[in-house]
Amino acid sequence: MDPSSPGLEGHLAQRGITRRQFLRFCGLMAATLALPARYTTRIAEALSTAPRIPLVWLEFQDCAGNTESFLRATDPTVVDIVLEVLSVNYHETIMAPAGQMAEKSLQDTVEQFPGQYIAIVEGAIPTKDGGVYCTIGGRTAIEIVREVCRNALVTIAVGACAWDGGWPAASPNPTGAVGVKDAVPGLKNLINMPGCPMNVANLTAVIVHYLTFGELPATDSMGRPLFAYGHIIHNYCPRRGHFDAGRFVEEWGDEGHRLGWCLYKMGCKGPQTYSNCPSVQWNEGTNWPVGAGHGCIGCFAPRFWDTMSPFYERLPNVEGFGVEASANRVGLGIVGGVTAAFAAHGVVSAFRARRHPLAAHEEEGPPVQTDGGD
C-alpha cells in the first residue's frame, strides 16, 4: 500500500465517516458472519490494508431489485465503505458513462485485471434461440457472463434470478432462462446468494469475509453461504412461540393478526425457507416481512415462484385434476371414492349372499361344524 495514501480511514474521514462508525460496521459484519466479537478488529485491519479490488456488476434479465437492495441502505456507511474498499468499475444502473463508453469500462476491467476482479451477476441468463432475449451492446447475456465470470477472481450470483433463473425461469420459462451456475458450467469460486432480493448485509459480509480471510465463506450443497442460509427462518422467528402454542392468524386483520400471532395458516413459508432474515432483517435492521405481519414467501428457496406458490396456502396444489385442486380436496376425494366403491361392493355382496347363500355352493366337503372340537 502506498504510504503516502491516506488509507481507508482517511478516505472514509473525507466522506464524514468516523472510526467509530467504521468499527461499528466491522462489528456488524462479524455478527452477520456469526463470528466472535474479537474478529471485529481483524476485519478492520483487513479492510484498512486490503488493495482496492475492481468490481463489475452485470445485469441481465432482472428488475434491478438487488441493486436497489444494495443502494437502499438507509445508513450510508455500508455502501460508502464498500465503495471505498472496492472499485466499482461497471454497474449499468449507477455508473456515469453510457453506451459504448460503459461497455468499454467492462472490457477494460476484464482485460486489465484478468483473474483479479469480483464479478457480481444480477438477473437470469436466457439460453433459448441463441440467447437473443437479452443482449447488451449487441452481445448476448450468455456470451458476456461466460467471458466475464471465467476471468473473474470470484463470482457472486445475487438474487434468485442469477441463482436458478428466478422469475424469468418460472414455468413456462419462455426464454430458457438459467442462473449463473448453469450458464457457466464448472465455474470455480462461485457463490450463490439467492433471494428476491438478496440481503445487502449478506452480500457485504461475503465480500468482507473474502477480504479478511482470503477465501469465500463455507457453503451448502446449493452453493449458498451457510452463515446466511444455514438455518430455517422458523427456528429463529420471533412469532415461533405462538406457533408452538397453537395460536394462528386465521384471516388478515383478525384479532390474532393484530396480536402478532403466527402466520403459518396464512401460507407463511418460514418453516420451508433457509435464511437469516429474522436476525439480520432488512433496510439496516428496520424490519422484515414476518415482522410486518405478512408471511414469508420463501424467496430464498430454489425456484420459489414455482415451488413456494400458492403463497397464501400451506401446501402446493395438486395438478392434473382439471383445475388445480388443493391436496386436502384430492385426498378426501380419494377416501370418499374408495368408501363409495366398497360400500357399493358391500351392497352387492349382501344381495348375492341372499340370493346365492354360500351353503348352496358348498360342493366340496361337509358343511362347517361349529362344535368347537378340533
Added chain:
Amino acid sequence: MRRRIYVWEVPVRLTHWVNVASIVILSFTGYYISNPYIAISPREPYGAYFMGLMRYIHLVVAFVFVASLMLRTYWAFVGNEWASWRGLFPFLTAEGRRNMVEAIRYYLFLRRRPPEVAGHNALAGMTYMIIVTLYFIQVFTGFALYGWLHPVSIWRALTGWVFLLVSVQTVRLVHHLIMYLLIAFAIHHVYSAWLVDMEEGNGLMSSIFSGFKFISLEQKPDWIEQKPRVKEAAPTSAGAEESPA
C-alpha cells in the same frame, strides 16, 4: 370339519396393531400440524404448547412406527411362510399369479367363493406391496422433513439429497397425500377382511388377535407355502401339533 392352524405369529400381530395405533395417531397429529384446526386462543402468552405437543407426539410415534416396520421387516425374513417377504410379490410365481386372478374374479362377482388360503390371498399380498412401499416413502419423507428442521443431523445427511431433486413443498405434499392413501387403504382393508371373514368362515377377523385360523381339512397348501404342511400328511391326528382351543 375345520381345524385350527397357527398363521399369524406374535411379531406379525404385534406390528399390525402397533401400526394401526401409530397410523391413527400420526394421521390426527399430522393433519393438525399441516392445518391446525383446533383453535387455541387464550390471550395469555403462557400456558399453551398445543402445536408443540402435537409435533412431539407425531415425532415420538413416528419413531415407534419405524421400530415396528423394522421388526416386521426382520420378521419377513425369519418368520413363517405367511409372514415372508415373498407374500408381497405374488406375481413372481405361477401359483401366485393364478391365485391373484381368482381373487380378482371373486371381488368382481365372477366367482362365488373367495379363493381358499390359509394366509392372505395373492391380491391382498400385492396390495401390501403397495402399502409397504407407501410406508417407506412416508418414513423417508418424514425423516427428510425432520432433517429439514435440523440441517446438521444424521437425518439430513441421509435424506438431504432429495431436496436437490424436488422442493420441500413437494416432499410435504407427498407426505400429506400418502396419509389419505393409507386412510383409503384402511377402509378397503377393514371392509375386505369383514367380507372374506363372512364368506370364508375361517375366523379371519379374530385371527389378527389370536393368530389362529380355521381351515377345512381338505384345503390345499396355499400359493405362498413352499413345502407341504407338516400336518398335511395326517390331518386327523393334528391335535398334537396344534394347541387346543
